[in-house]
Amino acid sequence: MLGAEDFIEETIEDTKQKITSKAIIACSGGVDSMVAAALVHRAIGDRLLAVYVDNGLMRKGETEEVEAMFKSMGFNYIIEDAADEFFTALKGVTDPERKRKIIGEKFIRVFERRAKEYGAEFLIQGTIAPDWIESGDGVRDTIKSHHNVGGLPKEMGMSLYEPLRDLYKDEVRDLARMLNVAASERQPFPGPALAVRCLDEVTPENIEVVREACFIVEDEIKKAVAAGKMDLPWQYFAVLLPSKSVGVQGDRRAYGRTIAIRAVASVDGMTATYSKIPLDVLDAMSQRITNTMKQSVNRVVYDITNKPPATIEWE
Numbered sequence: 001m002l003g004a005e006d007f008i009e010e011t012i013e014d015t016k017q018k019i020t021s022k023a024i025i026a027c028s029g030g031v032d033s034m035v036a037a038a039l040v041h042r043a044i045g046d047r048l049l050a051v052y053v054d055n056g057l058m059r060k061g062e063t064e065e066v067e068a069m070f071k072s073m074g075f076n077y078i079i080e081d082a083a084d085e086f087f088t089a090l091k092g093v094t095d096p097e098r099k100r101k102i103i104g105e106k107f108i109r110v111f112e113r114r115a116k117e118y119g120a121e122f123l124i125q126g127t128i129a130p131d132w133i134e135s136g137d138g139v140r141d142t143i144k145s146h147h148n149v150g151g152l153p154k155e156m157g158m159s160l161y162e163p164l165r166d167l168y169k170d171e172v173r174d175l176a177r178m179l180n181v182a183a184s185e186r187q188p189f190p191g192p193a194l195a196v197r198c199l200d201e202v203t204p205e206n207i208e209v210v211r212e213a214c215f216i217v218e219d220e221i222k223k224a225v226a227a228g229k230m231d232l233p234w235q236y237f238a239v240l241l242p243s244k245s246v247g248v249q250g251d252r253r254a255y256g257r258t259i260a261i262r263a264v265a266s267v268d269g270m271t272a273t274y275s276k277i278p279l280d281v282l283d284a285m286s287q288r289i290t291n292t293m294k295q296s297v298n299r300v301v302y303d304i305t306n307k308p309p310a311t312i313e314w315e
Contacts, residue, residue, distance in 0.1 A: 004171075004178045008039065011163050015043035018161060023122035024049045024115045026107060027077070028191065029066030032126030032164060034183040035176050038073060039163050040124050046076040049118050053110050055103070056083025057193035057207055060215040069182045082110050090195065090202040094242070096315035099202065103192045112157055123158040127165050128172055130269050168268040187235050188269065188312075196315035200242040209296055213238035213259045216288050221263065224281045233275040236263035238289070239303075239314045247298030256298030259289055264312055272307040 002010065023040060027033045027050040040048050050070055054063050063079065070077040089102050111123060164172055169188065176183060195202045198210050217238045225232045241258040248254065261282070266272035286300040303310075 004174050008175065008178065011039050012043045015040050015163065019044050019122050022047045022118060022120040023124050024051055024111055024118060024120040025124035026111060027052055029069055029183060030189050031172055031176050031183040031186055032128055034069065034181045035172050035179060036124055036126035036163050037075060038179045038181050041075060048076060049120060050075045050077040051080055051111060051114050052077065053080045053082050053107060055086040055193060057086060057195050060211055072182060080110055087204060092201060094201055096196060099195050100192050103195060115158055121158060123160050125160065125162050127162040128167050128169060130168065170268050190313055196313055197237060198240045199314060200240060206240060209293060210238060210240040212292060213289050216292065217261055217285055220281060220285045229278050229281060233263040234266040235312055245299050254298065257296050258299040258301060259297050260301050260303050261285060262303045269312065272312055274304045274306055
């Protein structure tokens, strides 16, 4: 990449040349989409509409946090409540690739609806290099489809513009700091959201379990970092596994779900090593998860696999 200042200047000029009318952006509040939105907003101002889709699959408090960021950046934005649409489309689906394709298709349909109302002709996306590398480019094998690449329908009805397409995550974070984007230090979050951290059917009940588990993992790690017990991982979260195992509830045997904890150190997401979380921190996570969700979860495990051979997310 060019120096951050030069990249920002060149991208703004390129955007002014290419985006000649109204545009809409798939803005999740993550660093990639926020930086893409900030760059395009600097070029075309309020002709850009940032649409945040509350798909029912987001982290705890996510929607409120994202709206606050939009306001701080001065974006023209709208919050779209589409949770029912997504859960209906995902009913009975467990295959991870189908989840990603369905979610990508649904996102675009929601945007197309808004774009038609707004009169947008351009779709802006925060696609970065690892997204299309992992989705396959005709030469490399597909590792997994990303919702903003592999999930795109063939005919969007809008022209696609991806200002960050050739950048890696660390480069995007550098841009975010220079642009004063509040998302610069947020950990990465998958486009399909908690749907790919639920290795089972995507139901409101399953999503609520993994949402609470992710919140607990994030909270305990932040407390441990603040106490000087460990370094902040690049990404850290929980996964709801599809299998049940026997446990004890009171004086009776009971079958419950399993939560896997995942935390990794990385620079750009292309490779990663698992984080060495202190045992007392893991213990606090386990006890809090099983106590909070004692009716559904009775086992917690920790994933100690690097990337490669594993990917960071489980799906």
